[in-house]
Structures are given as C-alpha cells and as structure tokens.
Amino acid sequence: MPRLAFLSGEQKSRKMPIRTGTFKKPRRLLDQNYQVLLETCLRNKKLYVDDVFPATLNSIGTGDLLKKLPPDVQWKRPHELVKNPQFWCENASRFDLRQGLTENCWFLAALASLTFHHDILTNVVPQNQSFDRKYAGIFHFRFWRFGEWVDVVVDDMLPVNKDGQLIFVSSIRKNLFWGALLEKAYAKLCGSYEDTQIGQVSEALVDFTGGVNMSIRLAEAPSELWEIMQRAAYSGSLMGCQTRSGKEQVLENGLVAGHAYTVTGIRKVTCKTGPENLVRLRNPWGRIEWKGAWSDCSVKWEQISLKERILLRRTRDDGEFWMSLEDFKIHFVELVICKLTPDLMSPASGMQWTLSMQTGKWSAGSTAGGRMSYQETFWLNPQYRLKILTGDNMEKSVNSCSVLISLLQKQNHKHRNQSPPLYIGFSIFKVPLEFQDLKSRLPQNFFAKHPPVNTTCIFINEREVSQDFRLMPGAYVIVPSTAEPDQECEFILRVFSRRHVLQEQGGNILCCKTIVDKQEDKIWEKFFNKYFMKHPEINVDQLQLLLNKANWTNVKQVPVKFSLDACKGFMALLDLSATGTLSMQEFRTLWKRLLFFQEVFQKKDIEKTGYLNLNDMQAAVQERGISLSDRFTNLMALRYGDSSMKISFDNFACFMLRVEMMGEVFHNLSKDGKGIYLEEAEWHRPRRSHSGFSYSLRGWQVGAARPCRVRRHNTSKGLKGTPSYLNLVGSQEDSLHASSLQPY
Incomplete structure (x- = not known):
C-alpha cells in the first residue's frame, strides 16, 4: 500500500499536550498530591499506604528479578528496622549508598554524580521530610520526565529479607533511608523495581537534572578530550562512563565488565617524568577497584609531591580510584557528559544561552517518514525552522555560533523495560534564500537537491541523541526522524544557542527562555574567564583582588574584605602543586566553596549583623556534618573571632575551608x-x-x-x-x- 504523501486537516490541527510541570511547580504523578495526602494522614492519625504502588511482589516485578529474591520477603517501615531512622543528612556524599539485588549500577552512578551538586540533589530529594516532625509514612521525590518536572509520592514500606536487611539500595549508615526511598520512587516512575535493571547512566542523569547528554566513544575520542572534560568539570556538568559490554563480572584488572561508573574528578599532576592527566572514578558497588597504574597501591604515587599524594590518594576499598587518561580511554568504552548549561563545547563559556523546546510525534502513514534514504517519505517528518541570529562578539569565533540540538523520545509503555527505544536521529539543512519565505513545509524535491549540514546522521536506539554544531547566522530546518518509516513515538526537540528563534514549519514561534536562573553568576563567570585568559596562574595579591571585587554581604551588613593573610591561607590550602599560584581550576574550587559558605553564613546570621556568635558558628558548622565541643568552639572563636568572640564572614570562610580540607586529608590517610x-x-x-x-x-x-x-x-x-x-x-x-x- 503506498504511503500517504499529504496531511489531513485533522492531523494538521492536532496539537501535542502542553507540558505543565515546572522546576518550581512540578506535575503530580497520577494526580497524587503529597501535601493533601500528608495532612489527611496526620489528621486521621494513620500511616500512608500507597495503593498505586503497593507493598507486593507486583511492584518488584514479574520476571528474572523475582528469581534473585531471598525467601520470605517482607515489607517494613524504617521505624520497624532501626531505633532512630533518619531521612536525610546534610553531608550526603557519593560514598553513602550501596547497590542491592537490582542491577541498576547506571542509576547509582548517576546519583553519585549528583551528590556533587547539592542544590540539584535537594530538588530531587525535597528536604522538608523526616521520620520525626509531621511523620505519616509518606515521602515524595522529583524527577525530570519528558520535558517536565514530576512529583512522585511513595509510602515508606521497603522490601527486606528475614533478617530485616534491605534487599535493594541501602546506605552504609544503617539508619539513613533517603537513598532506598528515592530508588522506590524511581521504580514507581519506571513501572517496577525490575524496570530499573537495564539502563544507561545518561538516562538517569537527565531524569535527575533535565540536562542534555553528550556521549563520546572513547575509541574515537577527539584529541582535545582532556580539555572537554576540564570544561565539563568547570561548568558543573555531571559525568559517567561505561566499561565494555558483556556479562557483569570482575576482571583481573579490578574493573567490572558491562558496568557503569561515575567520574568524580579530574586532576593534572606533576610527576618526576612530567605532567600526567588523571581521572577519578567510582564503582557504585562501593568496593572493587582498579588495580593498574595510579590505583590505591600503585608505585606511581611516589612520583608526585607529598602534598598532592596526601590530598588525592585514598587507600580504602571504597570503590573510588584514580587512573590515567590513557588507561581510561583503553578500558572504558563511552563517556557521558550531562550538561546543565550548554556551553561545554564553547570556549566562550559563561555567556548567556537560551533554550527552545518543541514537542512532536511521529505517526504512521503521515509524519513517520523514516531516514533520508527513504526519499519518497523523508520530507513528511516534522520540520522545524531554526533561525540563528547574530550575537555579541561573534567575530571571535569567525562569525559562527555554537548550537546544541537534542532529540528525546518518550517511553510508550507504563513499564519502562517493555518499551525499548527506537533508533532515532535528526538532520539539519541550510535553507537557501528562495525558500526562506516559504510558510508551508519544505517539499520533497528540496531534500533531494540539498545535502544536510551534518553529513553523517547517526541513528541510535537510546532515549536521547544530541549533537553540537558551529553554524553561521541564517535560516536552517531541523528534521527529526526514526530510522524506519511508520514507527510511532512522541518526541521533544530542544535547541540551545546564544541567540536563535525556533518554530515548527507552519506552527507558532516558540519564544526562547533563559536557562540560567542566576544572571549574576554568569556575569562573574565571564569576568573570571577574561581575567584568566590574561593570567593563567594568579598569585596571592591577584587572588585578594578577585575575591574583593565580589559583594559578600547583604545590604544591612558591613562590607566584607578579605585580608592578605586570609588569601595566603586559601593559597596554602589549595595550591597543591606548591607553585605559589592558583590555576583557574583551583580558583573555581575556592569560589564554589565560598559561595556555599556565604549561603550558610547568611542563613545563620538571622539579624543580619555581619557576624556569627558562638552558637551561630556551631550551628553553621553542624550544617556541614561537623560536630564540635563547646570547649573547641570557644577555642575556634578565640582564633578566628574578634575581641567579642564574634566571627566575620571572611574569618568564617577561612575556618570552614581549613576544616573541610583537613577532613579530606584525614579520610585519605x-x-x-x-x-x-x-x-x-x-x-x-x-x-x-x-x-x-x-x-x-x-x-x-x-x-x-x-x-x-x-x-x-x-x-x-x-x-x-x-x-x-x-x-x-x-x-x-x-x-x-x-x-x-x-x-x-
């Protein structure tokens, strides 16, 4: 039967449903309102029971996972398992969680990466929940799902064995349960625990952040891979990786085949033979580590300075280890970078970017035309007109503009594993002047005569495919498609650039919106980038100059100026290479910590005096998971406070940085x-x-x-x-x- 070469009026007028779940006001999954359910349970003095995702084997699954379960599985609430259950701890880290019977290393690898971004983690795991205040056996979590944020409600009944041990995700702290409950909420979103067994770390990273993934095949890695990873680390992107496929088993070198890992850090060290680029990785099992060069027991550590060795090397079997970039490329097959801001591939990082998003659908017989090799039907795929506008300072990039395009397909089944992803991809075409005023769809003969800008259109059977381009200002058309015709699925097309307009061919213009909430942060980022282009390494005087350009106080507080002594202290703690200077990476580490210290300081300085007293300082330190005695607090106030034992922000920052760095030293030793x-x-x-x-x-x-x-x-x-x-x-x-x- 010949495929239709036209769109009916009904199909033209059909619109995709509007996405309503936002970051601040997420959509409720299955219309379950957490606040209403909580208040109802408190009023009736009953613990919540989730009938939608019940405490039965059906919620675990119906297939192979059931065969792994221990006999006599029971469902228990945390109060039945430990005396003093806790939902959350302020110093949540990548070392907290351990994988259970579910083979969801990809999920835990992404979660470990998320612990480096406390602001994002606390959005996924709302903090106003506990087992004490307003406890009713109900908790909720937030995930980004197909273009919108979704709030998922669960009860706190967890599957355990006959000894009362959790059979899925657990914490090394026996009374900590945020990880186990988060996994339950994610299982509910996917359909069951079994539906989380197989997956890609890239998928979980997007579900936690709403970011955009970029995948790099390490066998074909570009020569500037280290620079890409550096920009990813600087911009706060999340990174994960995967070993070569195969049966999940421990290899002789200590790596696990067919396994997901988290990239937890990168560092360039100076060896006796010259500089070397190192990558820090973590096994979500919390044990089993790499045994090669730069592993915990490697003689390579003797080639670097004592200071770097103590701060970087860990000798415990906690699943985290270092390896060289070269070994990383050999033993891992893929690196995934989830970009929270789409400036990773642009050297001009820190500049304002905008986001446009369109939802669409491939429908059999009308808008599912398949890839370009199907010449008769390819033009029937949805078409989106992209106009790249001239931006500021574009002459620095030879008048081209960095554009990131992401295509995301939607799961078509309630159970995630029963809806395998289709092979999807997209092509982008430059639109000549004679076609730019055309309001209707570009005709079939256009695509026969004009080759796409991306000469190699890659189709992959993953949930998301993305590609980065350098495009000149002008008009383009994006054509998303499945690999084969007549395959049905909904999709989201997202475009990021500095200045552009995106509209569906024949549809309404979709206004761009800024993806960065804090414009002030972008201004500082741009300032620092310009400064470090002139001064790749800064001394203590330049450090003092940079820090004192910022406004570290509220309006009513006295101005804060960092002294030269304070900057010398920062320099001593962060200058790992002992050069007397800080690199851009080391300065960013300091800047990020100072911003967090400022947030804690202002939170505890309730009266906005610009100082903390003894009790305020102790409370501020405890918020970082550090407990000090009264005697020791008095001693710290004498050292870092004024004559009235009050601590200003600059002294508080010096103290906190010393505490945190020394804590890292102790745990490494x-x-x-x-x-x-x-x-x-x-x-x-x-x-x-x-x-x-x-x-x-x-x-x-x-x-x-x-x-x-x-x-x-x-x-x-x-x-x-x-x-x-x-x-x-x-x-x-x-x-x-x-x-x-x-x-x-």
Whole structure:
C-alpha cells in the first residue's frame, strides 16, 4: 500500500499536550498530591499506604528479578528496622549508598554524580521530610520526565529479607533511608523495581537534572578530550562512563565488565617524568577497584609531591580510584557528559544561552517518514525552522555560533523495560534564500537537491541523541526522524544557542527562555574567564583582588574584605602543586566553596549583623556534618573571632575551608575512618617547638598545636592520630599542619 504523501486537516490541527510541570511547580504523578495526602494522614492519625504502588511482589516485578529474591520477603517501615531512622543528612556524599539485588549500577552512578551538586540533589530529594516532625509514612521525590518536572509520592514500606536487611539500595549508615526511598520512587516512575535493571547512566542523569547528554566513544575520542572534560568539570556538568559490554563480572584488572561508573574528578599532576592527566572514578558497588597504574597501591604515587599524594590518594576499598587518561580511554568504552548549561563545547563559556523546546510525534502513514534514504517519505517528518541570529562578539569565533540540538523520545509503555527505544536521529539543512519565505513545509524535491549540514546522521536506539554544531547566522530546518518509516513515538526537540528563534514549519514561534536562573553568576563567570585568559596562574595579591571585587554581604551588613593573610591561607590550602599560584581550576574550587559558605553564613546570621556568635558558628558548622565541643568552639572563636568572640564572614570562610580540607586529608590517610596508625619507623627525631615536642612526619608538623596530646598506641609500636588531629588553630598562612587532637 503506498504511503500517504499529504496531511489531513485533522492531523494538521492536532496539537501535542502542553507540558505543565515546572522546576518550581512540578506535575503530580497520577494526580497524587503529597501535601493533601500528608495532612489527611496526620489528621486521621494513620500511616500512608500507597495503593498505586503497593507493598507486593507486583511492584518488584514479574520476571528474572523475582528469581534473585531471598525467601520470605517482607515489607517494613524504617521505624520497624532501626531505633532512630533518619531521612536525610546534610553531608550526603557519593560514598553513602550501596547497590542491592537490582542491577541498576547506571542509576547509582548517576546519583553519585549528583551528590556533587547539592542544590540539584535537594530538588530531587525535597528536604522538608523526616521520620520525626509531621511523620505519616509518606515521602515524595522529583524527577525530570519528558520535558517536565514530576512529583512522585511513595509510602515508606521497603522490601527486606528475614533478617530485616534491605534487599535493594541501602546506605552504609544503617539508619539513613533517603537513598532506598528515592530508588522506590524511581521504580514507581519506571513501572517496577525490575524496570530499573537495564539502563544507561545518561538516562538517569537527565531524569535527575533535565540536562542534555553528550556521549563520546572513547575509541574515537577527539584529541582535545582532556580539555572537554576540564570544561565539563568547570561548568558543573555531571559525568559517567561505561566499561565494555558483556556479562557483569570482575576482571583481573579490578574493573567490572558491562558496568557503569561515575567520574568524580579530574586532576593534572606533576610527576618526576612530567605532567600526567588523571581521572577519578567510582564503582557504585562501593568496593572493587582498579588495580593498574595510579590505583590505591600503585608505585606511581611516589612520583608526585607529598602534598598532592596526601590530598588525592585514598587507600580504602571504597570503590573510588584514580587512573590515567590513557588507561581510561583503553578500558572504558563511552563517556557521558550531562550538561546543565550548554556551553561545554564553547570556549566562550559563561555567556548567556537560551533554550527552545518543541514537542512532536511521529505517526504512521503521515509524519513517520523514516531516514533520508527513504526519499519518497523523508520530507513528511516534522520540520522545524531554526533561525540563528547574530550575537555579541561573534567575530571571535569567525562569525559562527555554537548550537546544541537534542532529540528525546518518550517511553510508550507504563513499564519502562517493555518499551525499548527506537533508533532515532535528526538532520539539519541550510535553507537557501528562495525558500526562506516559504510558510508551508519544505517539499520533497528540496531534500533531494540539498545535502544536510551534518553529513553523517547517526541513528541510535537510546532515549536521547544530541549533537553540537558551529553554524553561521541564517535560516536552517531541523528534521527529526526514526530510522524506519511508520514507527510511532512522541518526541521533544530542544535547541540551545546564544541567540536563535525556533518554530515548527507552519506552527507558532516558540519564544526562547533563559536557562540560567542566576544572571549574576554568569556575569562573574565571564569576568573570571577574561581575567584568566590574561593570567593563567594568579598569585596571592591577584587572588585578594578577585575575591574583593565580589559583594559578600547583604545590604544591612558591613562590607566584607578579605585580608592578605586570609588569601595566603586559601593559597596554602589549595595550591597543591606548591607553585605559589592558583590555576583557574583551583580558583573555581575556592569560589564554589565560598559561595556555599556565604549561603550558610547568611542563613545563620538571622539579624543580619555581619557576624556569627558562638552558637551561630556551631550551628553553621553542624550544617556541614561537623560536630564540635563547646570547649573547641570557644577555642575556634578565640582564633578566628574578634575581641567579642564574634566571627566575620571572611574569618568564617577561612575556618570552614581549613576544616573541610583537613577532613579530606584525614579520610585519605585513614584506612578505617577512625584513626591514623603510624609505625615508629615513620617518625623522625623529635624536635623542640613552642608548645613542647613535635614530630616531623614526611614534612608534616605533628603535635605542635595546643591543646594537643600525642599518645602511643597500646597494641603496636606505633602512634595513633584521631579524627580531630587537625591543627585548626594555626595561622592562616601556614601550610597544611596536623596534630593529634583528642576527639570531641
């Protein structure tokens, strides 16, 4: 039967449903209103029971996953499992969660990446929930689903074995349940726990952020891969990767075949033989690590400075490890970058971008024309006219504009695994002047005579396909399609650029909207980029200049100016290469931390005086998951406060940065998370210091700060340092120092 070569009037007038779920006001899944349900349960003094996603085997699945279940599966609420259940902790990290029976490493790998973005994580996991205040056995979570944010409600009944142990995602902290409940909400969104077994880390990254994925086949990686990863890290993008496909098993090199990993960091280090690019990865199992070069026990670590070694190396089997970029390209098949802002591929990062989005549908016999090789029907696919406008400073990029295009297909079935993705792709064509005034669809003969801009149109059977272009200002047409004709599916087309207009051919113009909420952040980003183009490395005076250009206070507060001593302290803590300067990457690390410290400071400075008292400072520190005794808090106030023991923001930032950096040092040195154990051979001859004796540990000063007590370990010929061994009292311009402070 010949395919129709026209659109009926009914089909022309049919519109896709309007997406209503926004970031601030998400759509309710199945119209379940969390607030109404919560208040009803509280009023009736009953715990919530979700009849839509019930505590039965049907919610787990109907296939192979059932065969893995232990006998006598029960559903229990957290109060039935532990004495003091907690929903959330302020210092949630990538090390919290462990994979269960469900083979959803891709989900956990994306979630681990999300812990680096506290603001996004707290949107996915709303914070006004607990097992104490207004507890009714009901919780809710938010996900980005096909162009809109969706709020998902669940009860807190979780599947456990006969010993009361969670059989799916669990936390290393036995009383922490946000991860297990988040997994349940995601399983409900996908249809069942079993529907989360097979997937791509790219899919989960988009569901958590609403971002756009870019996939790089590492066997064909561009020469500038390291620069791409650096821009991804600078712009706050999330990264994940995948080993070669096959049965999920541990290989001799310590990697797991057919497994998803999280990229948790990158670092260029200086070895004796020259610089080397390192990638830090994490196995979502929370154990099983790489055994090659730059692994925890590798001799490669001896080639870098002690300072870098202590801050970067981890010797615990926590699933996180380093490897060289070259080994990364050899042993991993794909790198996925989820861009929260679409300026990753543009050197002009920090400039304003805009987003346009259109929803459409491929319908058999009318708008599902297949790829270009089907010449008779290709033109029937939906067409979208894209107009690239001239932007500011475009002459720097030879008048071209960076454009990112994303095509996303919608799941057609309630159960995610029962709706395998189609092979999809898109072509983009330059529209000549004689066709630019055409209001109707471009005809069949146009596509026969004009080749697409993307000469290689890739069709993949994944939920999203995206491609980055450099386009000259002018008119273009985008044609999304399935690989084969007459395949039906809904889709979303998203276009990002600095200045453009997108409209469906024959439809209404879709106005662009800014994808960045905080324009001020963009202004600072642009300023820093320009500055570092002139000064790739900055000294302490330049650091002070940059920090003091920002406004760190509210209107009613006294102005904040960072002293030279404070900047020297920042420099000592962050200058890992010991050059006396900070690179752009190191400065961005400091800037991001200072912005967070400012948020905490202003939250605790209720009266907006510009200072924190003792109680306020202790509360602010506790918000970062750090507990200090009253005695130690007084000591910190004496060191960092004024004569009235009040702490200004600049001193608070110095203290907090020292606390966090020293905490990282301790956890990297500690093998069990409880102490640091040193053999006598590791200690040098004692020397006299201003507070008694001190010992030199490979260039680190130990035991020199008061109130410090160095004590001999009882069970070996060594010494033990406790978790609060850190010298937080030292002057701000000191390098990293350690002392064996007793724990509080």
